[in-house]
Amino acid sequence: MRVVTSSQTSHVGSSASGSNPGLDTEILSDTQPTMSWRDFERSTEGVKKAEVFKIPLNLIGVEFGFNPRDLSKSETLQKIASIKQAYKAGDYVKPLEVRLRGSKIEVVDGHCRRQAAIEARAELIAEGFSNPIPFLMCIPFKGNDLDRLVLTVHGNEGEKLTPMECAEVVRRMSGLGLNRANIAERLRVSIGWVDRLTLLNKLPELVKHRIRSGLVSPDVAVAVFKAEGEGGVIAALDVKANAAGGAKITAKHNKLPGVSREAQRAEKQAINKNIEAQLRVAESIAFGLPEKLFTGEIMDEEVYSVKLNGATLKSLRALKENFAGKHVLKS
Numbered sequence: 001m002r003v004v005t006s007s008q009t010s011h012v013g014s015s016a017s018g019s020n021p022g023l024d025t026e027i028l029s030d031t032q033p034t035m036s037w038r039d040f041e042r043s044t045e046g047v048k049k050a051e052v053f054k055i056p057l058n059l060i061g062v063e064f065g066f067n068p069r070d071l072s073k074s075e076t077l078q079k080i081a082s083i084k085q086a087y088k089a090g091d092y093v094k095p096l097e098v099r100l101r102g103s104k105i106e107v108v109d110g111h112c113r114r115q116a117a118i119e120a121r122a123e124l125i126a127e128g129f130s131n132p133i134p135f136l137m138c139i140p141f142k143g144n145d146l147d148r149l150v151l152t153v154h155g156n157e158g159e160k161l162t163p164m165e166c167a168e169v170v171r172r173m174s175g176l177g178l179n180r181a182n183i184a185e186r187l188r189v190s191i192g193w194v195d196r197l198t199l200l201n202k203l204p205e206l207v208k209h210r211i212r213s214g215l216v217s218p219d220v221a222v223a224v225f226k227a228e229g230e231g232g233v234i235a236a237l238d239v240k241a242n243a244a245g246g247a248k249i250t251a252k253h254n255k256l257p258g259v260s261r262e263a264q265r266a267e268k269q270a271i272n273k274n275i276e277a278q279l280r281v282a283e284s285i286a287f288g289l290p291e292k293l294f295t296g297e298i299m300d301e302e303v304y305s306v307k308l309n310g311a312t313l314k315s316l317r318a319l320k321e322n323f324a325g326k327h328v329l330k331s
Contacts, residue, residue, distance in 0.1 A: 052095060054135040057117055060098065060105050067111045068152055068168040069161060070212065076112065079159050083116035087133055088124060093117075095137040097151070108141040108148050109155040146176055150186050163218040164211055167200040174198075196222060206234055215241070277315065284312040 041047050069076060086093050096110030107114050117133055124132035141148070149169050153161060161169070173183045180198070184191045199222045200208070207225070210216045216237060224240070225233045285308065308316070 051140055053138045053140070055098070055105060055138045056135050057114075057121060057133060060096070060107060060114055060136060060138070062111060062114070063101075063106045066148070067107075068165040068172075069111065070165065071111065071115065073162075075159060080112050080116045080119070083113055084120040084123075087117050087120035095139050097141040097155070098138045099141045099148075105138075109151050146173065146178070146186070149173055149176075153187055162212075163197065164200060164208060167197040170194055170197045171201045199225065202230070204230060204234060207237065210237070277318070281312060281315045284309075284315070 035043070037049075041049055071077075071080070083093060093113055093116075094110075096113055097108045098105050098110075099108050100106075114136070117136055121133040141151075143151070149172055153166060153169055169187075170183055173186070178186070180191050180194045184194045187194075196218075200211070200218055203211075203221060203225055207216070207221050211218050211221055220240070221233070221237070224236045228236045285306070
């Protein structure tokens with residue numbers, strides 16, 4: 001059985017009884033002849049043939065540096081190998097989207113498919129086939145440079161771009177004059193996501209390389225960068241790499257070596273309490289000083305006597321005992 005629209009009734013037969021009134025279709029027998037697509041286009045209102053071109057493989061090029069995807073990644077190489085087998089078997093492969101730049105044809109979406117076709121053609125020729133895969137089906141891309149960048153993100157549904165590859169897209173969109181809100185709107189993501197990728201772009205190149213190589217997770221790299229700054233991020237990651245023992249540095253390694261998370265939390269709480277105690281003592285001393293010390297000139301070489309009450313003195317003594325023998329912790 002096959003289903004056609006009711007606008008074809010004059011060509012293919014009468015309506016079947018009991019059809020769904022909410023569905024404007026007709027159920028026809030397989031024994032009735034099927035019209036050609038050309039006749040279908042001519043006779044059916046609203047149906048139009050889209051532009052699809054058969055373009056020789058050797059004429060399809062790429063713009064160097066445009067594709068943010070790293071074609072040397074193992075995951076991408078596996079994807080290319082899979083598409084290559086589809087080409088060699090004669091299976092359907094989605095058309096490429098291409099654009100004309102002058103007289104040159106460049107891929108906008110389909111870099112992996114192009115590479116797979118090149119490799120499949122070379123292997124088939126080596127196996128004795130004459131002129132295999134002479135062309136690829138291509139759809140003309142309609143849009144500007146910004147639209148091309150957006151397509152690199154949304155056009156890769158099979159294998160999504162990595163965070164570093166997405167960060168490169170964000171960098172280029174920013175270079176076209178878009179602010180963080182504009183970028184988030186075009187990519188249909190949150191502003192926080194854009195901010196995170198912007199931080200990835202600010203990382204030193206060595207750290208970016210480690211992320212691409214799978215040695216450190218993007219989240220940890222950003223967290224360490226925010227804590228240590230550009231000058232200290234590499235050294236801090238080296239310490240964490242030693243703690244990880246050669247494994248990928250993830251969130252579980254983003255803590256002090258050999259110290260449990262609970263111990264770190266307790267240490268942080270203790271530091272905060274000490275800071276609060278210092279502030280209370282400083283406040284008590286300041287309010288206990290004579291008014292003339294706040295109005296008159298203070299000379300560095302002179303000695304001034306300050307009276308403290310018993311409570312303030314006890315607080316100072318407690319702070320001294322608490323800090324005795326302890327090292328200074330970096331905040």
